[in-house]
Amino acid sequence: MNPKKIMILCGSPRPKGNTHTLADWAAEGAKSAGTEVEKVDLTRLRYASHGCTSCYGCQKLKEYRCVLKDEASELLARIPGFDALVIATPVYFLGPSAQIKVLLDRGYSLFKFNLETGAVSTALKGTAIAVIASAGADVSQGLKAVEDTYRALASFTGGSFSSLLVPQAPHETGGLSNNSAMREKAVAFGRKLASSL
Numbered sequence: 001m002n003p004k005k006i007m008i009l010c011g012s013p014r015p016k017g018n019t020h021t022l023a024d025w026a027a028e029g030a031k032s033a034g035t036e037v038e039k040v041d042l043t044r045l046r047y048a049s050h051g052c053t054s055c056y057g058c059q060k061l062k063e064y065r066c067v068l069k070d071e072a073s074e075l076l077a078r079i080p081g082f083d084a085l086v087i088a089t090p091v092y093f094l095g096p097s098a099q100i101k102v103l104l105d106r107g108y109s110l111f112k113f114n115l116e117t118g119a120v121s122t123a124l125k126g127t128a129i130a131v132i133a134s135a136g137a138d139v140s141q142g143l144k145a146v147e148d149t150y151r152a153l154a155s156f157t158g159g160s161f162s163s164l165l166v167p168q169a170p171h172e173t174g175g176l177s178n179n180s181a182m183r184e185k186a187v188a189f190g191r192k193l194a195s196s197l
């Protein structure tokens with residue numbers, strides 16, 4: 001049997017910051033459970049546009065694809081090939097970072113919305129959704145909003161939802177890296193996600 005696959009989207013500009021640290025630990029746990037993991041640093045993607053252009057071109061296609069021609073479209077088209085999608089983000093201004101939003105707004109292309117009947121179909125059917133998010137403040141200052149947003153995504157995909165929320169995270173780069181309790185928690189999170197697929 002082919003191994004299950006997890007894609008982790010990392011939306012922090014700090015390569016050694018909390019988001020990447022937590023994502024790497026979760027990836028380690030998932031790999032230890034026999035899952036393939038691909039981690040994507042969204043700050044390295046080349047975009048043809050600052051965001052979705054609201055052209056609705058994706059809704060006119062048979063396939064689930066964004067019509068813009070750039071690396072974001074290529075990445076989005078590959079996501080349905082994964083069993084789980086992990087959204088790893090710092091909380092910025094009470095929500096996910098722009099790096100996450102600029103990609104996932106175009107995740108609209110992975111859905112077909114029938115605006116007359118209200119019917120929705122998606123290439124993400126059955127995809128498990130997980131969130132890894134850290135913040136400087138407590139859960140009410142953005143972490144809960146991030147969690148709620150992507151829990152709603154999971155209700156569209158019909159897949160499971162899980163989250164690892166880290167409030168009061170240290171602000172300095174690398175501040176989490178020596179936190180062995182947090183490491184253990186994040187590794188276990190990744191392992192549990194992988195085992196659930």
Ligand SMILES: Cc1cc2nc3c(=O)[nH]c(=O)nc-3n(C[C@H](O)[C@H](O)[C@H](O)COP(=O)(O)O)c2cc1C
Pocket residue numbers: 012013014016017018019020089090091092093094095134135136137138141142169170171173
């Ligand atoms: C531009 C910016 C906006 C932020 N906004 C919030 C916020 O609204 N709420 C919060 O609790 N923390 C906020 N923070 C703190 C970060 O979420 C926190 O430091 C996070 O762990 C950083 O992750 P990173 O190391 O991966 O970049 C903000 C930080 C920055 C740089």
